[in-house]
Amino acid sequence: MERKGDGRTVWAKPLHLLSSSSCWRVCNLCMAFFFALAAYVQVNDPDAGIWIVAYLIPAALSFLVGLNPPVTENFIWKHLSLMHICMCFVVATLWGWYLHRNAKNSIFHEEEGREFLGLVIIIIWMLLCRDSGKYLSGFRISAAVFITVFPFITWFYYYINKELRTSWPEHCKNTI
Template identity: 45%
Template sequence: MGEVREEKKNKSWLLVVWKICNFCMSLFFALASYVQINDPDAGFWMAGYAVPAALCAFTAFNPSATETLLWRRVADLHVMVSTAVVAMLGWTLYRERVTRIFQQEEGRAPVGVLRVATAVSITVFPFVSWIYYHIHKELRSSWPSHCNTAI
């Protein structure tokens, strides 16, 4: 009986974290869509960021929305269009025989994404590892007593 209650408590806690993460990502994509106003291809990029913002917002307010056919079709269509755009950009760079790729916007963007991903992983790693060790108590069983009291 206690196990069921504990499992339900863990599930509700994880659901709250899931909703918060989706809300934050929705906010991020909405702001990313907004700052594209001064871009020459604003409509293209705004749509590219607005679709994930809407999908994350639906997921944040109603997590079961991911089970609907409309949500899945929109998500699949967005992935398909994004993949096609990336393929077209790659083909254009190849066809035009661009040798100095970092002088092009298409070449600098992945480097920026890599830098941001590295910064985020460095920032998030301590929190994720702390949560992992906090949840899995058996990993701490062989630690000295002064380490066990630190968590």
């Protein structure tokens, strides 16, 4: 709390709240970039249309949160994110069951395994974003930082590990 020269009291936000809000915005903008990049690399996939839309929706929603965190309280934002979470959950459950029953290699060697991981990242991120306009806790910020860093590290790992990519279908080998 500070006092102005005219005797008015002005409530100042604590510094840690400002940094939490800034960190949350940066995480959302980074995830928007990641989801947009994930949509871009789908262009040579046989079922590209589905996956481009699957990644562009969270890219747009994350971008909006990065610009204006209270947008998560908007009726359209809430319902679009919930609908997308539900659809991703259904597909991730089906892919998870399929992989459990039929995977011949490591889950990351299977195209469905990488798609499954992408869906899991979408679900977790969208759930983390929900109601973030009202309440930003230390846990939410910590989880956001971890989840933001994870896909970029994973992508980098795939990029430098040529041996891991040898069993990939041809359309996956030409990605970024």
